[in-house]
Amino acid sequence: MKKLLFTMLLGMVVFALAACGGKDSNSDAEESKVIGGDVEGATELTYWTFAELHMDFFEDAVPRWNEENPDRPIKLVAETYPFDQMHNNLLMSLQSGKGAPDLADIEIGRFPNFLQGEPQLLEMNEYVDPEIDNFVQSRFEIYGKDGKYYGMPTHVGASVIYYNKEIMDKAGVDIDSIVTWDDYVEAGKQVVEKTDAMMTTVHTGDYMTFWQMVNQQGSDWFDENGNLTVNTETNVNTLQFLYDLLYEHEIAELTPGGEPHAEEFYAYMNDGKAASVVMPLWYMGRFTDYMEDLKGKMVIRPMPAWEEGGNRSAGMGGTGTVVTNQTEHAELAKDFLAFAKLSKEANIKLWTVLGFDPPRWDVWEDEAVKADNKYYQFFGNDIFDTLLDIRDEINAVNITEYTPAVATEINTNVFNSVLRQKTQTAKEALDQAQEAVESGMK
Numbered sequence: 432m433k434k435l436l437f438t439m440l441l442g443m444v445v446f447a448l449a450a451c452g453g454k455d456s457n458s459d460a461e462e463s464k465v466i467g468g469d470v471e472g473a474t475e476l477t478y479w480t481f482a483e484l485h486m487d488f489f490e491d492a493v494p495r496w497n498e499e500n501p502d503r504p505i506k507l508v509a510e511t512y513p514f515d516q517m518h519n520n521l522l523m524s525l526q527s528g529k530g531a532p533d534l535a536d537i538e539i540g541r542f543p544n545f546l547q548g549e550p551q552l553l554e555m556n557e558y559v560d561p562e563i564d565n566f567v568q569s570r571f572e573i574y575g576k577d578g579k580y581y582g583m584p585t586h587v588g589a590s591v592i593y594y595n596k597e598i599m600d601k602a603g604v605d606i607d608s609i610v611t612w613d614d615y616v617e618a619g620k621q622v623v624e625k626t627d628a629m630m631t632t633v634h635t636g637d638y639m640t641f642w643q644m645v646n647q648q649g650s651d652w653f654d655e656n657g658n659l660t661v662n663t664e665t666n667v668n669t670l671q672f673l674y675d676l677l678y679e680h681e682i683a684e685l686t687p688g689g690e691p692h693a694e695e696f697y698a699y700m701n702d703g704k705a706a707s708v709v710m711p712l713w714y715m716g717r718f719t720d721y722m723e724d725l726k727g728k729m730v731i732r733p734m735p736a737w738e739e740g741g742n743r744s745a746g747m748g749g750t751g752t753v754v755t756n757q758t759e760h761a762e763l764a765k766d767f768l769a770f771a772k773l774s775k776e777a778n779i780k781l782w783t784v785l786g787f788d789p790p791r792w793d794v795w796e797d798e799a800v801k802a803d804n805k806y807y808q809f810f811g812n813d814i815f816d817t818l819l820d821i822r823d824e825i826n827a828v829n830i831t832e833y834t835p836a837v838a839t840e841i842n843t844n845v846f847n848s849v850l851r852q853k854t855q856t857a858k859e860a861l862d863q864a865q866e867a868v869e870s871g872m873k
Contacts, residue, residue, distance in 0.1 A: 462486070466507040467493040473506035474760055476767065477532035479521060481514040482750065485536060485585070488784050492771040505767055507534075514538070525551035525755060533758040534768060537582060539573060539749040543832045546576045553754040553761060554579040558769035562791075567746070569827035570790040574751035582751020583772035586787035588711045589818055589825055590643045590734055590745040593718070593810075597728045598628045598706040606732055612672070615735045619682030622706045630682040631707045632696070633673050635846040636689030638838060639747055640709050644669045646745035646826050648737055652837045653829040659868055661837060662861040670857035674849060685850065697721040709734060711747045712788040712818070715806050726809045733821045742824040792822050836871055840864040 464486055467473055478489065486509050497504040510532075512520070518541045524530035525545070537545055545552060559571060559580045567587050574582025594606045602622040609615050619630030634640055645651065650665040660666070676683040688695030691710055699705065701722040710717075718725060733743035752772060754764045771777050778789035779799045786806060794800055795815040806814060845864050848855040855863070 461513070462511040464490070464509045466490050466509055467497055467504065468506045470497050470504040470506065473497070473504040474763060475506045475508060476534060476758070476760060476764055478507055478509045478534040479517055479532045480509065480511050480536040481517045481538065482536065483511045484785060485750070486511060488585075488780065489771065491780055491784050492767075492777065495776070496767055496770055499770075503763060503766075505763065518544075521545075521755075525757070529757070531755040531757040533760065533764045534752060534754055536585075536750045536752050537574075539751070539828075539830055540834055540838075542574055542582060542751055543830050543834070545753075546581070547832070550576060550579075550581055551756045552581040553756055553758070553765060554581055555583060555754070555765060555769065556580055558765065558773055559583075562773055565793040566790050567792055567822060567825055569746055569825055570749065572827045573746075573749065573830060574753075582753050583768055584790040585750040585752065585772075586713055586748075586781060586785075587790050587818070587825060588713060588746050588748040589788055589821060590646075590709065590711050590747050591731050591817060591821075592707055592709050592734050593714070594707045594730050594732060595628070595700075595703060595705070595725065595728050596730045598622060598626055598703060601626050602706070606730065609732075609735055610739060611741075612735045612737055616676070616680050616682065619676075619680065619706075623682050626706070628703055629684050629705050631676065631709070632686035632699070632705055633677055633683050633850060634686045634690050635850050636686075636693075636842055637691060638841040638846070639691075639711075641669065641673060641841065642828070643709055643734065643745040643747060644672070644737075646747075646828055647734065647742045649742075649826065651829045652834060653831050655829060657829070657831050659833070659837075659865060659872070661840075661868065662858070662865040667858045667861055670845070670849060670861065674857060677850065678853075692717065694721075701725060703728075712814075713748065713786070715810065715814075716786055719805055719809050729810050731810050731814055731817050733817060733824075742826060744821040744825045746825045746827060788818060792819070795819055795822075833868060833872055836868045837864070840867050 462483060466489060489507055489509055493505060493507050521531060521535055522544055556579055563571065570584040570587060571580045574580060596606065599606050602625045604618045604621050609618050622628055622630045645666050648665050650663055652661050654660050686696055687693065687699045691708060701724045718729060736743050752768060754768055758764045775794055778791035778794045779797060781787045781789045782800050795818055800815060841864060845860040849857055849860045
């Protein structure tokens with residue numbers, strides 16, 4: 432009973448990785464659209480999402496499907512719900528055996544809840560297996576179980592570092608000479624000495640950068656068997672590194688607003704107060720929408736490695752689109768989902784319609800992907816050169832039903848005691864977090 436109650440409470444946590452959505456996923460807004468309703472004889476499929484932006488993608492996909500499959504047209508009734516409401520209702524519908532849609536988006540942090548026991552989702556291996564060598568495979572593994580793939584990915588979520596080249600040039604730093612985090616620290620010292628900017632900021636309300644750095648080193652909050660590993664030596668050393676950026680090297684300061692999606696941080700970056708930030712590629716949209724003065728100044732590069740030859744990226748965030756076992760049109764729904772998410776054209780559309788890094792890497796050099804758009808105009812023409820360079824260095828993360836509990840502990844307690852108040856060491860705080868999450872898992 433205690434475990435069930437704890438899981439229900441976790442369901443109320445707004446998981447940070449929902450950042451890849453469009454509008455605020457936790458607003459009370461709700462939207463419904465009928466896509467393809469003007470086609471005579473179309474089969475109706477229902478689709479639930481928590482991200483209004485994803486509707487734009489299917490508004491493009493459905494007409495293309497109907498044009499290419501005139502004998503099997505569909506009408507997609509697409510509905511957007513608040514983040515928690517959608518996931519909770521979907522889980523209850525699947526558990527009760529009624530009320531679920533044909534298709535649904537499930538955010539990466541909630542996906543483990545849908546894989547417990549016998550998944551109430553239809554596996555997609557017949558479509559994935561022939562194409563998987565063309566994809567960043569870790570993007571399927573996070574939505575799979577026992578060798579079966581259930582969720583079709585929406586993006587890679589490849590972590591990169593965004594440099595303000597104007598600041599770096601003023602400091603006399605060649606950004607392409609930054610290979611390791613040690614190089615990064617030395618470059619940061621030059622930035623602080625020769626400019627009015629800091630090298631970066633350290634978030635205290637969003638643990639994504641901490642997780643990215645941990646993941647680079649092959650560590651995580653959980654191992655592949657679901658065992659809690661919050662307080663490993665690697666994780667402790669990584670948190671200590673963030674502390675040192677602030678208080679030993681003095682090349683960083685605490686992030687205004689606490690996290691990289693705060694208005695205070697947007698203003699801070701837009702004013703040229705920091706030379707870099709580590710975030711996934713989908714963060715490009717935050718720059719184009721909220722930091723417009725940085726257009727033409729920002730460039731995208733691989734994350735520094737912890738040692739030469741080490742991983743220079745991590746896969747963060749994500750949404751898997753699924754077919755539920757309650758659909759009355761299983762083959763049609765699966766065929767359409769494969770068409771919408773797995774084909775080359777579909778992955779090109781993930782970039783051209785949504786601005787997401789396509790999980791199918793063999794389109795990264797396609798002419799359609801190279802066509803000029805607002806992202807190239809903002810960051811330069813080498814975005815996909817960077818992606819190609821790091822495509823084999825993007826580890827999967829291990830997500831469990833208790834990942835939100837780890838997020839809460841780190842964002843509220845660990846960062847506060849270590850980075851803000853400086854009342855605990857990195858080891859003390861992560862040991863305490865390990866104990867707190869373990870108690871809830873019992």
